Amino acid sequence: MELALDIQNLQKKYADGTPALQGVSLQVPKGDFYALLGPNGAGKTTLIGIATGLVNKTGGSFKIDGIDFDAHPEKARRKVGVVPQNLNVDFFGKVIDIVVNQGGYYGIPRSVALPRAEALLTAVGLSDKRTTQARQLSGGMQRRLMIARALIHEPDLLFLDEPTAGVDIEMRRSMWDYLKTLTARGVTILLTTHYLEEAEQLAKHVAIINKGTIVADGTMDEILARYDEAQQQHKGYRGSRLEEVFLQLTREPEKPS
Amino acid sequence: MTSYEQWISFYTIVRKDVVRMLRIWPQTFLPAIVTSALYFLVFGAFMGSRIGTIEGVPYIMFIVPGLVMMQAVMNSYTNVAFVMFQSKFFNRNIDEILVSPTPPWVLIAGFVAGGVLRGVVTALLVLLVALVFTPLAIFNGFIIALFLILASVIFALGGLTNGVFAKSMDAINIVPTFVLQPLVYLGGVFYSAKTLPGIWGEVTMIDPIFYLVNGFRYGFIGKSDVSVWLAIGVLCALAALLFAVVLYLLRTGLGLRQ
The missing domain is CATH 3.40.50.300 (P-loop containing nucleotide triphosphate hydrolases)
Known part of the structure; x- marks a missing residue:
């Protein structure tokens, strides 16, 4: 196994x-x-x-x-990807930037990370919030944002x-x-x-x-x-x-x- | 990580910081401009006319490099200390980098580059303000740039150490007020060390800002209380020491990992 x-x-x-x-x-x-x-x-x-x-x-x-x-x-x-128990996003960052930046920390260029982030945000139902600051999201939306962020590097x-x-x-x-x-x-x-x-x-x-x-x-x-x-x-x-x-x-x- | 991936990670850390700085520009850049304008007005224009000259240059021209350096030091330090503390203490988004394969030295380089950018941009803005009050001579542009960058690197590294270690906001605020400001004021911003009586001239020699201010001033007026090469040597050694300390902290996780 x-x-x-x-x-x-x-x-x-x-x-x-x-x-x-x-x-x-x-x-x-x-x-x-x-x-x-x-x-x-x-x-x-x-x-x-x-x-x-x-x-x-x-x-x-x-x-x-x-x-x-x-x-x-x-x-x-x-x-490894991780969705922590406590909300740990940059609350003043835009949703799309938070996901794309996470890709950057794994060495993924923005040109690759951007379409990937768009697809992930669509998958977790946040595509219409892509330019919203994280602090303006509900608790449930912030958790879904953290899932998208954790998956950016596949x-x-x-x-x-x-x-x-x-x-x-x-x-x-x-x-x-x-x-x-x-x-x-x-x-x-x-x-x-x-x-x-x-x-x-x-x-x-x-x-x-x-x-x-x-x-x-x-x-x-x-x-x-x-x-x-x-x-x-x-x-x-x-x-x-x-x-x-x-x-x-x-x-x-x-x-x- | 490959070198290219490390570059992407570095760029991401810096870009995020620059976006933050520009978003809150009234907090990041404006205070330095206002404070410096007041210094130039009070110490330069009002009092300077009574003081006359120091080292053969008008007093206002003498204090400009020190005041520019003061803002570079303060801004590079507080930028990195605050960003690190906020991201580890308030919303814990430093974990975004800590879970990634980004090596500690890239994290340090990214945070320090953010601090250097803030320090250098602030310094340039303050220089522009200074031009309203006095013409500026440039004796050696390379020395000016070197000392400005060295100052920003050293104090960004200091800010990072403080940010990693700090357990409360007080610990972040105490250093600029009770450590940096005394060092700046006693580092020869407003006077020449040659004019200090007795032991005070020697005490000034252990203040790192003394070397920064003097080296930077040398770039403008071509005169310094200390050898420029000695100043460069002391500052490079200090930068290397601080880098080693921060690298140790990040590799072991002291202050960041439980």
Whole structure:
């Protein structure tokens, strides 16, 4: 099996001593739609930060499309696109410039990047906003802008860190439809989301991370097979099967009162 | 990255900065013009007529190079410090470059080139304002250009170091007010170091702006308190040191990567 991302024993301890990742190993097959799930503070964003070169790791190694990131960071970075959790565009920049400039940082000349950016903006439904400043876009539009920006250099592996947070249902559905066309074209997607029904519908493989450790990973069917009706503790609201498995694996044991 | 791709990345960083500078020109270029006009009016036209000459040239002609240099230094520094700090702290769009294959030295070159452009353009504008108040002699145009670019490079590198390290806006604002301005005022903008009493003449020698102002002034009036070659040597060494510091910061991720 060819791997788009191969992480071995990844560790991260922040300067204040907080252990964010404690020996995470993860294999993402090429062309997969892979969901990395976990509660807040589990280490998902740190993992993506390390894999995109934005966070320094304290141990372990990883390869992107077979390229060791430590040995060949420039080659590895070319393969990766990222849509971060927080909006990080130049709010005073024009939409088209933001996408084209991102191409420039990958060495793509404006003459090549411009038509590519136009096509991407059309694909994400922002072609009529091309000369609008990013600050004038809605939150959902800014997220779609970040998707277009992440794709300008045609990456093989796309990290999506909670890309639909705060996005309305209709826009979310159109985003997923577009992202599914990317995986159909061979782009590997690693997604983190708190909307587990999205992950259940979209992802072929799932990993669940909690407190910096992978507590479960496998195909979606394998993860869902861990659903155990007998372990249900809550009698009230019941979520999807993935939601229940997620809670079983990540829930803090109740302390005796 | 190939050399051509590195050039594209460099050009993109500079172009983005130039577009920003032009978009907010009342903040980037106008203040220097207004401030300098006031300096020329008060220190040059009003007080200068009473002071007479220094080093055999009219006082206003003597202070023009220093005031031009002051604006070049301030503008190149604040441009890079502010752009770096804003892009790493407020909207975090520095990540656009950090995730890309752009090597750290290209990032430095791009940011510094933006600062140099701002410094040089501001200096030229201030020179134009100076021409309203006094005719200017040019003794050596090459020396003028060299010192202007050296000053902008050094202080753009300093601004980049500050921008990478700063954890708050205060840290950005403190340096121009409490470090740069004293260095500028004590660096011989308004006086000749030869006129300073006792130890103050020697203290001035450790101020890098003293070398910049004197070298730059030499290009105009052909007179300097210090050897121009010594000044070039000191400034090149300072530029190399600052470049090494910034390169180390970017390669290790100190101040930028967690």
